[in-house]
Amino acid sequence: MKSDRVSSEHTNESANPLTARDHPLPYSLLLNHPPTGSSDQGRWEDFGISQLPELRRSLLNWYAEAGRDLPWRRTRDPYAIWVSEIMLQQTQVKTVIPYFERWLEQFPTIASLADAEQQQVLKAWQGLGYYARARNLHRAAQLIVQDYGGTFPTDFETVIELPGIGRTTAGGILSAAYNQPVAILDGNVKRVLARMIALEVPPKRAIGLLWQVSTTLLDPIHSRDFNQALMDLGATLCTPKNPACLLCPWQTHCRANQLNMQSELPISENRTPIPHKQIGVAVIWNEEHQILIDRRRQEVLLGGLWEFPGGKIEPGETVEACIQREIQEEIGIEIEVGDRLITIDHAYTHFRVTLNVHHCRYVSGEPQAIECDEVRWVTVDELDQYPFPKANVQIIEAIRQL
DNA sequence: AAGTCGTGGGT
DNA sequence: TACCCAAGACT
Numbered sequence: 001m002k003s004d005r006v007s008s009e010h011t012n013e014s015a016n017p018l019t020a021r022d023h024p025l026p027y028s029l030l031l032n033h034p035p036t037g038s039s040d041q042g043r044w045e046d047f048g049i050s051q052l053p054e055l056r057r058s059l060l061n062w063y064a065e066a067g068r069d070l071p072w073r074r075t076r077d078p079y080a081i082w083v084s085e086i087m088l089q090q091t092q093v094k095t096v097i098p099y100f101e102r103w104l105e106q107f108p109t110i111a112s113l114a115d116a117e118q119q120q121v122l123k124a125w126q127g128l129g130y131y132a133r134a135r136n137l138h139r140a141a142q143l144i145v146q147d148y149g150g151t152f153p154t155d156f157e158t159v160i161e162l163p164g165i166g167r168t169t170a171g172g173i174l175s176a177a178y179n180q181p182v183a184i185l186d187g188n189v190k191r192v193l194a195r196m197i198a199l200e201v202p203p204k205r206a207i208g209l210l211w212q213v214s215t216t217l218l219d220p221i222h223s224r225d226f227n228q229a230l231m232d233l234g235a236t237l238c239t240p241k242n243p244a245c246l247l248c249p250w251q252t253h254c255r256a257n258q259l260n261m262q263s264e265l266p267i268s269e270n271r272t273p274i275p276h277k278q279i280g281v282a283v284i285w286n287e288e289h290q291i292l293i294d295r296r297r298q299e300v301l302l303g304g305l306w307e308f309p310g311g312k313i314e315p316g317e318t319v320e321a322c323i324q325r326e327i328q329e330e331i332g333i334e335i336e337v338g339d340r341l342i343t344i345d346h347a348y349t350h351f352r353v354t355l356n357v358h359h360c361r362y363v364s365g366e367p368q369a370i371e372c373d374e375v376r377w378v379t380v381d382e383l384d385q386y387p388f389p390k391a392n393v394q395i396i397e398a399i400r401q402l
Numbered sequence: 403a404a405g406t407c408g409t410g411g412g413t
Numbered sequence: 414t415a416c417c418c419a420a421g422a423c424t
Binding site for chain 1: 405
Binding site: 085086088163227 | 415416417418419421422423
């Protein structure tokens, strides 16, 4: 276990002045039972001054025993911690670790990242998803070099202005790198706190309240460890399904556990069904046995990545007709649509697609970047050098197996 | 201020 | 299978 678990370079208690009693919870947000008599233990209002030391102590003690040993916890380099925080957005720890290790070898400093080409950066990010994170990380590195001499800033107001860094990520970086008492509210913390106070609305509907709770609970001395501990608690014990309440340091303080409602909380929003789109995709061969690929525009889904051109199949349209039309509209060339290469089903967050991929033969015209940033003829061996989204990597694999 | 933005893991 | 969810930010 780490020896520096309890650190104290930052001792500014006044930075965390809020107490629960300064911000009483509206009764409407509490789950059953009015706050009357002596039977109202566990209400959020009761996490006042007297409760806070015990809550903080018990969590920190648990963390010292059960906290995870993660690569980015072995450093205080704000750049490395920043990279980890960005990669970890909406992404599981297990997925991030290999990307994180490779990233720091390839881009060991802010300056080295700032100097890199965007294509290099996206290639290193390939497979992680949410590619705006990589584009913003790259842009922010260049801003830090330009405006702050390549040194990561230390004040919250400056950090949160950087592209890709919101309130939670700023708090995560500043507490982890400098032990500053800045609260966080990520998915883990939302779930833990929603259960602690038995929040009776979906966390999305009570963001302000949850920030208050996180800020109030935060240990002003051991801020780094406290925030890390809170996230570990959510990731390892206070899990979405089957939380291990018997092992939880806050078991006796948790209102959800008191009410035996830990499996019902937090309340989730009902989602609207997602659409399913049929897409025609062209693998266009020329007489030199090269393939035509295009680079997607920066702002759109998968912005900056390369793809095999194509588009949505209109109602009543055949796959072949769609491909021929899309290539004429988007690239400005004539092709002949041939055999089917592969069919790929892929699920994004807000829709599903079926890629109907066909071999095509180039016929005439000069390829133009009409609805993309760039088009290029490449050999099969050169495809590796370009960043592609996952569904297109599957197409490349199918091509290689020809 | 609801929609948008990827992919992998777990059930 | 299909669905949920993950160290959220941006528009």
